Amino acid sequence: MLPKTYDPQATEDRIYSMWEESGAFKADASSDKEPFTVSMPPPNATGQLHLGHAVMLALEDIFTRFARAQGKEALWLPGTDHAAIATESVVIKKIQKEEGIPDPRASLGREELIKRIAHFVSESQDTIRSQVRKMGSSCDWSREKYTLDPSLNRCVNEVFTKMYKDGLIYRGHRIVNWDPKMQTTVSDDEIEYVEEKASFYTFQYGPFQIVTSRPETKFGDKYVVMHPDDPRYEKYENGDQFECEWINGKITATIIKDKVIDMEFGTGCMTITPWHDHVDFDLAERHELDKEQIIDFEGKLLPIANEFAGMPIEEARTKIVEKLDKKGLLVSVDENYVHRVAVSYRGKGKVEPQIKEQWFIDVNKPVIEWKKKNMSLKEVMQDVIRSGDIKIIPDRFEKVYFHWIDNLRDWCVSRQIWWGHRIPVWHKEDKDSKEMHVGVQAPEGKGWEQDPDTLDTWFSSGLWTWSTLIDPALADDHSLSLQDLLDKSHDFQKFHPTSVMETGYDILFFWVARMILMTTYATGKIPFETVYLHGLIRTRDGAKMSKSDPETMIDPLDIIEKYGADALRLSMIVGQSPGNDSRLFEEKIAGYRNFVNKLWNASRFVLMTCEKEGINPHEVEGRKVEKSKSLSLADKAFLSELQFLIQDVTTGLEQYRLSEVGELIYSFVWGNFCDWYLELSKGQANCDVLVHVLRTILQLLHPYCPFITEELWASVKPDDCNILMKQLYPKANKKLMDHDAYDNFQKIIGVITAIRSIRADHGLDQGKKLEVIVHTKEHSDVLESQRDQIMRLGRLSELTIDVKPQTHEHVASMFLRGIEVHIPLEGVIDFEKEKAKLTKEKENLEKFLKGIQSKLGNKKFVSSAPEEVVTLEREKLENAQEKIKKLEERLKVLE
């Protein structure tokens, strides 16, 4: 016999091992079944899983288990990401802290540092693997991938080379975001802005006044820019020159007129620093102006700054202001200026724009053949969404996506860090040599050195849906082309494009967009059909959970230990809608733990009942139940409701409406199965139905709560059945859909509810005699057939069921679903109120009826709307008509 409470701790690990050993997670590329594929967004190989991962794993596991149960060949492919900058910075910090080495890159060298990082990563990967298992994830571990695996590296090199040959990858001196702390470039998307209060200076610059918060960049400023339409500067012409006193003596300045200037801001004119500012750089490019570097890559001033050379930015700033003040060129200082400073998404260090030679992907060059047209990467990215090849859930993110693409600039893909995919470019002698080789492998001959730079981590992540499906054995064969690799890899042929990409909306641009870009280009196919974006999990107060504040952090592992993985999964799925943030706190999780336990006890009850009746649950045949002729009203009603549940759950899951479906099952199990059916079974039990319904519930719930359902399945499964996760999903049996039984059963429920309510309202003693008055013979028959149940659940010692029209003094308190229940009470009934209520109800119904009639009378509607909608309206009409009739009858009684 099962224990009184469910103990997830004692169950989950055992069940998971059982699944793994059974091979049920493994997908078969050679099967004939329809494929269903999910690529797991690879967690960064830097440490711990957090709730964001947990929600992702829960969602994807539900998708996968459901697809599997629908008879599809389901593949959920797990893996980890090398997370270039993030990982390197974590390890460098660790070495600095633990070993006291201030600059590990310099001290250890490339080879040694990479070795250290690799070691760290492999430990971290083990942690992640075990955490993913703890969540119950049914992913195919035999196919686990890592972004630095040789076969994935091969794909990276192939794509880079192909892009280079197509002229999509180019090398150029461009302004990039330089992170002096991490000593690398970062992409536009890896930047965040933090508000900072700064001093805002106004300086005299020749005849002009300019404003800046960054005086230290102003050494090279020999251009002053203003708007061509600005009346204040009408007398100056573009190209005019003048001499003026500046930081280090006299300079010759040139006037530039350009429309980027905002006349409203500051003094309406500014000097520019093309080397250290994106806008200034663009402007300088347009007007072909000189660019000079002021700040070096360490964040210190260069010799151009004379006596300030070698100073760090912050120090130089104050000194320069002092100097300009002494020269009388400082006009004013605003100490309360708030501006936004760019910092690196990872290292949180201030980002300094710099001009550097970098590798870029051209997003505007129309060289991609897509749908028989030549398109640019940008255009393909727009087309796949616009044409509906890829659907984004929720769809409002499509707008956000388009907006992002409109603003997309060429993508800088080279990074000056060591951890990652090294760029497949070789230089003869040194980097500045003119001889260069771009290819998948190193060129023949001596003296070739590979470019020291690595690729942006999103370059390889962009290939994730398909590079993971390339056969590693083939990847070693360099006689094969990229196309060969795709054509010959069975997994790729079977499982790509993937079915759904599920991830947080916060990486829509970082990753989802890049996958679309890279995959359409490299394979000619979309990477996935549907994008499902989940929201962030926040604290009870709506704050972001952050590592720096352990109080607010909820560690999924702690929760699993305390409440079980099933409860955690439900608490993150039910009540959440895609794309919206949600809050999580322990009471919520405890609520779902209670639900899980409720299911446990319901099963216990079923098993105990079977034992009492001498029935072996394993021998119950589902089919027989469905054909049985000895079903009670409750059995029929309940089986009918179950069929509708199956239908709703299935269509809901097909449409990715996970929250709604979770709620449906929850309320069915608790509100119907436990509260009614099991209670009724205490009077008279049909074990066949009990077992059958319980099995179906376990099957339906399995994608959400895999552990407990699997555990319970073992106790109730048919003898010839395997483990639950290999079962096919239940199908609704139309023959069991019995509206009459359902309606009649609702009447019983109504009566019992009424009795309970009356008892509570009037403190009715247990065993009090009750009279139930009904108006028709049919109702009386229904109640009569369930007399025992009503008496038991209503706790009555005597019950009269009578058919008669009512006199005023007898009409009592409750009208429920067409049945009137009353007990003899002295003077508590308000007839006028009752009458008014019914009259209003009738009026509403009549209004409603009129509306539908006019709708159905409208030819336009009938001809244009889908047939189902029209029938639905007709049904509504009939229902309403019937109800009005009944109301009229009741009103007549009251008269």
Next chain:
RNA sequence: GGGCAAUUAGCUCAGUUGGUUAGAGCGCCUCGUUGACAUCGAGGAGGUCACUGGUUCGAAUCCAGUAUUGCCCACCA
């Protein structure tokens, strides 16, 4: 500056194409240990669906505007 959302019970949130009396969980109040479950059961209170207009027989739902909050994007020196 532009865009996207949110606003529903004390709290956290559902509410699929407009449809009959707006739902759930938690919390609160009353009662209850008859053998599945106190991680429970029965009953109850609590909402002008942010506000103002409009479309409609009918609006939480569609449209316009207002307010508050949040997020994203952008070159304001």
